[in-house]
Amino acid sequence: MVSAVTSAPSILAAGDGAADLSSGGFFAGTAWIMLVLPFVAFLAIILVGKRMKGLGAELAIGAMGVNLVWASVLFVQNMAGGIYREVNLTIAEIGTLGITDRNLAFELGFVVDGLSIMMYWVVAFVGFLVFVYAHGYMKGDIRVPWFFASLSLFAGSMLVLVGAPNLIQLIIGWEGVGLASYLLIGHYWEEKENSDAAVKAFMTNKVADVGLILGTILLGPALGSFRFSELSVAADAHSDLLGGVAVAGALLLFFGAMGKSAQFPLHVWLPDAMAGPTPVSALMHAATMVTAGIYLMARTFPLYHQMATEARPWMVTIAVITLFVLGFLALVADDLKRVLAYSTVSQLGYMMAAVAAGGYTAGLFHLFTHAFFKALLFLGAGSVIHAVHSNNMSDMGGLRKEMPVTFWTFVVGSISLAGVIPLAGFWSKDEILATLGHEGYTAFMWVAILGAFVTAFYMTRAVALTFFGTYKGHGHPHESPRVMTWPLVALAVPSVIAGLLNIPGVSWGPIRNFTDWVGARIVPMGDYHPKAIEWDLAAYGLIAAVAGIALGWRLFSPEAETQPARDRLEVPVLYPLLRRKYYIDDLYMKGVVNPIKGPLARAVDWVNGYVIDAVINGAGAVTAWLGGLVYGRLDQQGIDLLLNAAAGGTRGAGGKLRLLQSGKVQQYAGAFVVGALLLVVAFVLVT
Amino acid sequence: MVLSQFLILGALMFSIGVYGLLSRRNAVTVLLAVELMLAAVNINLIAFEAFWNTAAAHGQIFAIFVITIAAAEVGIGLAIILLVFRNRASGNIDQLDLMRW
Amino acid sequence: MTFSEWIVEPVNWAFLAMAIPMVIAALRVVTSRNVVHAALFLVLALAASAGLFILLSAEFVAWVLVLVYIGAVVVLFLFGIMITRAPIGRETNLSHDTRWPAAAAALGVFAVTFWLINAVTEQMGGFGDPLPAVGRATATGILGEGFINTYLIPFEAVGFVLLAALIGGITLARKDLTPAEEDEGARV
Numbered sequence: 022m023v024s025a026v027t028s029a030p031s032i033l034a035a036g037d038g039a040a041d042l043s044s045g046g047f048f049a050g051t052a053w054i055m056l057v058l059p060f061v062a063f064l065a066i067i068l069v070g071k072r073m074k075g076l077g078a079e080l081a082i083g084a085m086g087v088n089l090v091w092a093s094v095l096f097v098q099n100m101a102g103g104i105y106r107e108v109n110l111t112i113a114e115i116g117t118l119g120i121t122d123r124n125l126a127f128e129l130g131f132v133v134d135g136l137s138i139m140m141y142w143v144v145a146f147v148g149f150l151v152f153v154y155a156h157g158y159m160k161g162d163i164r165v166p167w168f169f170a171s172l173s174l175f176a177g178s179m180l181v182l183v184g185a186p187n188l189i190q191l192i193i194g195w196e197g198v199g200l201a202s203y204l205l206i207g208h209y210w211e212e213k214e215n216s217d218a219a220v221k222a223f224m225t226n227k228v229a230d231v232g233l234i235l236g237t238i239l240l241g242p243a244l245g246s247f248r249f250s251e252l253s254v255a256a257d258a259h260s261d262l263l264g265g266v267a268v269a270g271a272l273l274l275f276f277g278a279m280g281k282s283a284q285f286p287l288h289v290w291l292p293d294a295m296a297g298p299t300p301v302s303a304l305m306h307a308a309t310m311v312t313a314g315i316y317l318m319a320r321t322f323p324l325y326h327q328m329a330t331e332a333r334p335w336m337v338t339i340a341v342i343t344l345f346v347l348g349f350l351a352l353v354a355d356d357l358k359r360v361l362a363y364s365t366v367s368q369l370g371y372m373m374a375a376v377a378a379g380g381y382t383a384g385l386f387h388l389f390t391h392a393f394f395k396a397l398l399f400l401g402a403g404s405v406i407h408a409v410h411s412n413n414m415s416d417m418g419g420l421r422k423e424m425p426v427t428f429w430t431f432v433v434g435s436i437s438l439a440g441v442i443p444l445a446g447f448w449s450k451d452e453i454l455a456t457l458g459h460e461g462y463t464a465f466m467w468v469a470i471l472g473a474f475v476t477a478f479y480m481t482r483a484v485a486l487t488f489f490g491t492y493k494g495h496g497h498p499h500e501s502p503r504v505m506t507w508p509l510v511a512l513a514v515p516s517v518i519a520g521l522l523n524i525p526g527v528s529w530g531p532i533r534n535f536t537d538w539v540g541a542r543i544v545p546m547g548d549y550h551p552k553a554i555e556w557d558l559a560a561y562g563l564i565a566a567v568a569g570i571a572l573g574w575r576l577f578s579p580e581a582e583t584q585p586a587r588d589r590l591e592v593p594v595l596y597p598l599l600r601r602k603y604y605i606d607d608l609y610m611k612g613v614v615n616p617i618k619g620p621l622a623r624a625v626d627w628v629n630g631y632v633i634d635a636v637i638n639g640a641g642a643v644t645a646w647l648g649g650l651v652y653g654r655l656d657q658q659g660i661d662l663l664l665n666a667a668a669g670g671t672r673g674a675g676g677k678l679r680l681l682q683s684g685k686v687q688q689y690a691g692a693f694v695v696g697a698l699l700l701v702v703a704f705v706l707v708t
Numbered sequence: 709m710v711l712s713q714f715l716i717l718g719a720l721m722f723s724i725g726v727y728g729l730l731s732r733r734n735a736v737t738v739l740l741a742v743e744l745m746l747a748a749v750n751i752n753l754i755a756f757e758a759f760w761n762t763a764a765a766h767g768q769i770f771a772i773f774v775i776t777i778a779a780a781e782v783g784i785g786l787a788i789i790l791l792v793f794r795n796r797a798s799g800n801i802d803q804l805d806l807m808r809w
Numbered sequence: 810m811t812f813s814e815w816i817v818e819p820v821n822w823a824f825l826a827m828a829i830p831m832v833i834a835a836l837r838v839v840t841s842r843n844v845v846h847a848a849l850f851l852v853l854a855l856a857a858s859a860g861l862f863i864l865l866s867a868e869f870v871a872w873v874l875v876l877v878y879i880g881a882v883v884v885l886f887l888f889g890i891m892i893t894r895a896p897i898g899r900e901t902n903l904s905h906d907t908r909w910p911a912a913a914a915a916l917g918v919f920a921v922t923f924w925l926i927n928a929v930t931e932q933m934g935g936f937g938d939p940l941p942a943v944g945r946a947t948a949t950g951i952l953g954e955g956f957i958n959t960y961l962i963p964f965e966a967v968g969f970v971l972l973a974a975l976i977g978g979i980t981l982a983r984k985d986l987t988p989a990e991e992d993e994g995a996r997v
Contacts, residue, residue, distance in 0.1 A: 686801055687738075687905075691730045694914045698921050705925065709820055709864070709940050715926045717828050717861075721835055721854075723919035728839030730911030731904050736844055736890050740851050743882070744835050747858050750874070758865040758940045765947050769955045771862075771870045775877050776967050780974035782882050786889040787981035793893040794984070 042105035042134075042541055048094045049106045049133040055091050055141060056131055056184045058084045059177025063170050070166030077166040078156040081173045085149040088180070092138070092145040099138045100532050103541030106133040107186050107250055125245060132186040132249070135541030136319055139385065140183035140312070143392045147308035148176040150508035154400050155300035157504035158407060162298070168208060172304065175201035179309040183316055187247035188237040191320075195233065195281070195313060199226045202310050206297040218296035225290035229280020233317075236273030239266060240324075249320050250543045256323035257544040263328055271329035274321060275336050275377075282314025282369045285343040291366055292350075295358040295412070299403030302358055306365045307396035315369065315388050318376040322546055326379060336377035337457075341465045344370025345472045351479040356412045357402045360483045364438065365395055367472060371453050374469065380456030381548035382523070382536045387453055389535070390445035390519045394437040397512035401431035404505055405487060408498035414486040416494035424500045428488045430509040435484050437516045439477035440566040442559070447566075448520030451559045455551045458558060466558075470565050477569025485577035526553040714755030721748035735789045735801045739782060746778045823864060831857035840904075848886045852879050865940070869949045 044050075062084035070077025098104060109130040131137075152172060159165050178197025185191040200223075207219030241247040243266045244255060255262050263270070278284070283291040291311065295302055305311065318325065325333055348367035351360045368391050376384035404427040409416055421428045437444035440451070450473060457466040492498065500506065521527075523535035536550050721744055728741025750771045757767025792798075815821055834853035841847040855878045862871035905911070956964045 687730050687911075691910060691914050694726055694730070694918065698914075698917050701921055701925075705928075709818070709824060710815070711940060712926060712930050713815075713821075713824065713828075714861070714865075716923060717832070719919055719922035719926065720832055722922065723915040724832070724835040724839055726918050727911050727915035730914055731908040732839065733905050734844060736886065736893065737839075737847050737904075739889075740838050740847050740886065743851060743878075744838055744854065747855055747878075750870075751858055751861060754862050754865050754867045754870060755940075757867065761940075763951070764955050764959065765867075765951050766955065766959075768867050768870045768947060769952055769960055771867070772873055772952070772956075773960075773963060773967055775870075775873055777970065779877055779882055780971050782885055783974045783978045784981070786885060787978040789889060790892055790982045 042103040042543075044106045045095070045098060045104035045133055048091060048098065049104050050108075052091065052095065052106075052133045052141070052184065053108070053131045055088045055145070056177070056180050058088055059173045059180060062173040063177060066166050066170040066173060070170060073166075075156065077169045078152070078159075081169040082149065082152045082156065084173060085145060085152050085176060088141075088176075089145040089149045092141040095133065095138045096142040099135060099538050099541060102533075103135060103538060104133055104138065105541060105543055107248075107543075108132075109186055109248070125242060125247070127189055128187055128247070129190050130186045131184040133184075134543065135539045136316075136385070137183050138541075139389060139539050140316055141180065143312075143389060144176060144179050144183065144308045147392055147396045147512075148172075148304060150511055151300050151304045151307075151396065151400065154303075154403070154505050154508040155298070157502050158300055158403055159298065164208065168205070168298070171201050171204040171208075172301070175205060175301075175304060175309050179313065182313055186249060188241060188249070189247050191317065192230075192233060192237060195230065195277075198281070198310055198313055199223060199230070202226075202294070202301075202305060205301040205305075206294045208297050208301070215296040218290075218293040222290040222294045225287055226280045229277050229287055231277075232273045232275070232280070233277025236270045236277060239273060240270035243270070252321060253323045253542065253544045256327040257547075260327040267324060267328035268331050271321070271324050271332040272335070274317060274324075275332065278314030278317045278373070279339065280314070281317075282311050282373060283343075283366050284314070284339055284369065284373055285347060288343065288347055288366045292354075292359050292362045295356065295362055299358065299399060299406060302362070303396045303399035303403065306362070306399055307392040311365060311369055312388050312392070315372045315376060315384060318373065319381055319385050322376065322381050322548070323544060325377065326381070326547060333377050333379070337374050337462055337465060340370045340373035340377055341462075341468055342370070343367065344374060345468050345475070348472050348475045348479070352475070352482065355414055357405065357414050357417070357483060357487060358399070358412055360414075360479060361395070361398050361402060364398075364476060364479065367476060368395070368438070371450065371469065371472070374462075374465065375453040375456050378457050378460045378462055378465075379549050380453060380460070381546045382539060382550040383449070383452040383456040385539050386523050386535055387449035389539075390437070390449040390516070393512050393519055394434040394444075394446060394516040397430055397434035397509060397516050398438065400505070400509055400512065401427050401434060404501040404509065405431075405498075407501055407505070409494040410496070411494055414483065417487045417492070418490040418494075419488070419492040420498055421488040423492075423498045424488075426500060426506040426509060430506075430513040431488070432484060433513045434516055435480040436570070439480050439570060440473050440562055441477075441570075442563055443520065445516050445518070445520035447559075447563070448523060451555075451562050452523065452525070452551060454558050454562055455555050456549055458555075459549050459551070470561050473562050474565035474569040477566040478573045481570045481573025482577045485574065485579070490579040524554065525551040711755055711759045714751055718748045718752040718755070721745070721751065733800050735792065736786075738801055739785045739789070742781070742785075743778060746774055750774055820864070824861070827857045827860045827864070831861075844890050845887070848883055848890065851886070852883050855879055855883075866946050868946055869952055 059081075062080045066077035066080050070080065073079060095104065107130065109128040111126045111128050113127045115125040115127060152169070155169070155172065159168055162168070175198065178194050178201055180194075182191055182194025182198060185194055203219050203223040206222050207216045210216040210219070237247065240252070240263070243263050244252060246252070280287045291306075294305060297305075325336070344367050347363055347370065351363035351367070354360045354363060368387070372384045372387045372391070374384075375387060404424065405417060405420060406412055408420070408424060408427075411417070433444070437446040440447045454466055454469055454473075457463075457469055521529070522532070525536075528534050540546055540548075725741045725743075725745030725748060728744060729738055732738045732741060753767045753771045753774065757765060757771075760767070831854050834850045834857065837850040838847050838854060841850060855874060859871040859874045859879075862868070862874065
């Protein structure tokens with residue numbers, strides 16, 4: 022039943038890449054505990070959470086803490102030397118299909134390699150801090166046990182997803198994440214708006230999931246296995262093995278990833294997903310939900326890199342549209358969380374662009390650093406919202422003094438996101454730019470640099486409107502309790518230093534480069550990663566960031582801050598365009614519904630009034646004349662006579678027959694039995 | 709064992725079921741009688757299966773079909789009885805004379 | 810085969826040991842004055858018929874009968890009895906006052922069937938032989954193959970019927986609420 026594969030799977034010509042990877046020790050062999058533990062916590066919270074002192078929070082935090090320990094050990098081990106271990110448990114055999122004459126099987130298991138270890142750790146680390154934070158944030162809120170149960174389910178599903186050794190298990194985790202996100206976004210379902218947002222997120226993801234499932238159905242049987250490892254080996258050894266199926270499958274999988282990772286035009290759910298409590302947003306944007314699509318792309322990277330190369334330009338195009346066009350929306354949003362949400366969409370565009378262009382390391386590195394500073398920013402925003410009881414920046418301002426910890430950590434997160442040297446965001450964004458440039462997407466690279474400018478601009482705007490100037494809200498804001506501030510500090514540290522892990526050409530003693538340890542896969546990824554810092558590109562990126570910050574500060578600094586000044590971006594065409602979110606939501610209303618309501622309806626009305634009515638009136642007149650004729654001659658003199666006779670006969674017969682109709686079911690049944698018996702006897706006697 | 713003994717037993721059971729079906733007033737007991745009739749059919753099916761001894765066990769398959777349908781029938785039947793009871797505050801079948809002229 | 814030849818076979822003692830209680834239980838089902846007793850006698854009758862199935866080496870069907878009928882259907886009946894507040898104790902008007910038409914119809918059914926069985930047995934001359942399949946268990950796998958090969962369409966149809974019955978049962982038994990009551994329910 023259990024077949025532990027600790028080295029290259031065998032079916033096709035085996036790659037030799039896994040030779041220098043160890044199978045890890047005790048912690049790698051028992052990594053499944055990480056996948057199971059959150060589900061145990063989920064059930065336990067549902068069962069006993071209500072009766073516990075912390076309403077189940079301690080169970081969720083405890084499970085995540087154990088996971089963090091586990092993931093950290095693996096993380097450190099993998100930093101020192103690559104680990105590869107894959108365990109598959111066959112649940113059911115499906116049959117022999119595809120190019121390999123092996124049985125296609127439904128398997129569950131877990132995989133421990135550079136990619137999944139990185140994801141385990143990010144999920145566990147961010148998850149743990151968010152859970153602790155949520156313990157403070159949700160104090161006194163409604164349905165707390167259910168909230169923490171759903172959070173555990175969320176994190177657990179994500180761990181199942183990133184630990185999946187095959188596409189089927191990935192889909193299981195994928196759907197679990199979708200379900201948990203639905204539950205959490207709609208946590209305050211009493212308000213219609215929130216439950217609408219949850220439904221929107223769920224449905225948008227479902228649309229994309231069709232792509233993922235179709236891609237799986239296409240690729241699995243074609244390859245003869247659902248395992249990622251065999252996909253990698255196959256792509257490495259025979260890149261033309263699947264032919265056109267590879268491109269179709271790759272695009273379908275990408276469509277699935279577009280939903281979870283909020284790529285244009287399936288991004289619409291993510292800003293609305295702000296309806297959930299802020300810790301949920303932090304978890305969703307940093308670690309558990311939107312990274313799933315990027316993770317899928319990275320996990321199936323060999324498919325895109327070696328087999329379905331034709332698909333890549335399309336993917337890069339969509340990703341660049343996402344990163345550039347949707348980033349602008351953050352410029353005009355008043356809701357602080359919405360600003361961050363659009364920035365997430367934009368950053369996901371960066372990651373997707375990198376992975377699609379061939380920068381496995383670059384995309385994942387941005388995922389890694391982004392997880393820290395975006396979680397930090399969201400938790401910071403949550404801290405502010407907790408203090409002023411409003412999501413709108415027009416109710417904030419001047420919080421710098423009241424909330425020093427929140428302020429400083431938020432600033433750290435912002436400039437890290439903006440990409441200022443030497444913070445984490447700078448290094449990862451720079452690597453993406455270098456990858457795009459190297460892979461021949463020069464125009465897109467410049468667009469991405471411009472995108473960095475926009476990023477810096479809107480983050481400066483957010484910081485200025487939230488923390489500088491004068492307070493415009495009600496009541497007296499105060500710093501959040503310590504249970505909420507120390508996760509902020511804990512996230513600020515990696516937001517600053519995480520970039521140092523992957524400076525091209527620089528390593529820190531025994532700690533290997535991010536490139537090396539995230540590349541610990543069964544087959545080397547063969548992606549592009551810069552060997553040395555490209556200073557000119559770094560300079561462009563930095564200039565863009567600094568220019569964005571400068572412009573943002575110029576426009577939104579306390580001196581400039583008046584109500585009209587907030588709208589100083591009222592560029593004639595651009596501003597309304599952005600306020601209405603590029604009219605994507607309006608597209609359906611104005612583009613489809615109104616034309617039907619307006620001209621078409623008038624046209625129909627005209628036809629109805631003049632053409633049809635005339636016909637009907639004419640027909641009516643003719644009918645009336647005919648009717649008079651028929652009534653007078655035929656009906657009264659001919660037919661009535663017959664009918665009256667028939668009616669009289671029927672009434673007479675009915676009077677007799679109605680005695681049979683007693684309405685008693687059993688008399689009917691008895692008659693039925695007797696009749697059936699008579700028929701049987703007759704039948705037997707006749708034959 | 710011979711086939712006839714099972715067939716006669718089935719006939720006996722079926723007749724008892726018919727008696728119950730026609731003589732009972734309470735709707736639930738009428739349904740019980742219907743179950744008896746179905747059980748009688750099952751005995752016949754299984755006995756014939758043992759008699760013809762086919763490799764594919766058609767008789768047993770049909771017996772299972774019968775059991776399944778019977779379960780569905782009970783479900784619907786009880787639901788109807790419940791509805792009737794709610795509307796008429798009685799479980800007696802002879803008050804269900806809405807079909808009368 | 811004469812009756813004396815028949816009765817000396819031990820397997821027929823087993824048959825009688827199940828058939829006689831079965832018939833008695835069936836009679837009690839249709840004559841008992843207590844609805845709950847009637848349902849419990851049905852259990853007895855069905856258990857006996859399950860025993861007969863095992864005698865006829867149809868183990869799977871026997872256990873299905875036990876599980877579905879005795880396990881589920883009878884429980885459903887008991888619930889039905891309780892929900893309709895049918896008289897749980899002795900109840901005189903459980904049957905109609907005039908029962909002779911029913912008895913006559915039942916006797917007629919039995920007479921016709923018995924006559925048919927006898928006639929066909931004599932005509933074919935073979936029904937008196939011992940049953941061939943007895944003593945050899947039917948592999949359940951054969952049933953499974955039958956369901957998804959030969960009888961796939963009926964199988965699907967039965968599945969559909971069950972679904973329809975489920976929905977129908979819910980629709981029928983559901984309480985129709987007035988709008989005011991619905992609001993009440995939504996708020997709870």
